[in-house]
Amino acid sequence: MRRFTSPLEPSIGVRHYLLGLVAILIGVYFLGGSLMGILVSANLPAGETLDSLSNVQSLFSKNEFFSLNMIPFVLGVLTIVFCSRLIFKRSFKTFLTARPRFDFARFFFSFGLWSILMLVSFFITFIDFSHHLIWNFQCEHFFYLLLLAVILVPIQTGFEEILFRGFLLQLVGKVTQKGIYLILINGILFCALHLMNPEIATLGIPAAVYYIVSGIFTSFIAVMDDGIELSWGFHLANNLFGIIIVTNNWQVIQTDALFMDVSPPAFGWDIYVTMFLFYPLMILVFWLVYRWKNWNKVLL
Incomplete structure (x- = not known):
């Protein structure tokens, strides 16, 4: 395999990757979590504590x-x-x-292709179930959200792709x-990262299967395309579609998107179409x- 999936330098072994993984976990969970905790604490009402707070989201606007x-x-x-500079x-x-x-060119081609397929699916859904979609x-709020999404979502998705389809x-x-x-393990690990998402708790095993299939799909195209x-x-x-176009009140992050889906949580036909037709x-x-x-x- 080429360098992307298996670096050629003999000096870079598993221990380097494990050390890098520890550093990444510290950066994300310890430093990131600590900073989030500081900001949450700074917004606590007088006399309120984190232990007594029932909903952290109530302290902030959606944006x-x-x-x-x-x-x-x-x-x-x-x-x-x-890590790339100091460890590797x-x-x-x-x-x-x-x-x-x-x-x-590859990046924007994939972005455009999936955007078109999602819009087609959304249009069909809108026609059949428009009473479940509310203009929001x-x-x-929306243009502030749009600015934040354009800046932050590429970083969020970039981190997950670099971590899973690059580093891991x-x-x-x-x-x-x-x-x-490589592909199967990566798909399972991708699902494991999302096990704490409310979608898993709400929809159960079908949602976990969707994450595994999505992880396998993205890993497959990463391996094939180097x-x-x-x-x-x-x-x-x-x-971006789930953040600025349509949202609901039970997913991991609710936003001031253009549409609000008020239908009960369900593993809809569009998910099956995504996994077995669109992918x-x-x-x-x-x-x-x-x-x-x-x-x-x-195959080998």
């Missing part, structure tokens, strides 16, 4: 709470940059792509060179456009 939740991801990216002593770019430089546009993919690649194992450009573009389009369709399109020929990377 403020959205920004608060992005802090760990910002620190996560900074930690990976730190190599360019940060090597966690992004095996190409000489990051391919923005609030000018004073390379770590697993140090243990096994079998592409199918970089995270396609998976990052897809991930960014997916999260294979995107793989087919990428295969035709980028002329993938290295299928042995996945």
Whole structure:
């Protein structure tokens, strides 16, 4: 395999990746969590404590709470940059792509393709279930949200893609060179990161399956394409849609999006269409456009 999935430097072993993983966890959970805790404490009403507070989100506006939740991801990216220089002593770019430089054309092609497919699905949903979708546009909140999303969501999705389809993919690649194992393990790890999300608690096993399938899909295209450009573009389009176009009152972050979905929590037909039609369709399109020929990377 090329450098993206298994770095060639013999001096970089599993211990380097484990040390880097510890540093990343410290950056995200300890530093990020501590900063979030400080900001939450600073907004506590007089006489109130964190233990007595029933809902942290009530202390902030939706835009403020959205920004608060992005802090760990910002620190996560900074930690990976730190690790690439001090632990791995190599360019940060090597966690992004095996190409000489990051391919923005691939990134925006994937972003645009998934945006179109989501809009098609949303349009069909709007026609059939428009009574469950409420126009939620609030000018004073929405444009602030739009600005925050354009700045912060690329960082949030970028961190997850760099961590899973860059860093962890390379770590697993140090243990096994079998592409199918890389992809399956990465999909399971991606689901594990989201186990605390309220979607899992609300929808149960089907939601976990969706995260695993999505993790497998993004890992597959990253391995086949030797970089995270396609998976990052897809991930960014997916999260931006759920933040600025349509939201609900039970997902992990509620925002002042254009539409509010007030239907009861359910694993809808659109999720099945996504997993069993849209994902294979995107793989087919990428295969035709980028002329993938290295299928042995996945099968061997």
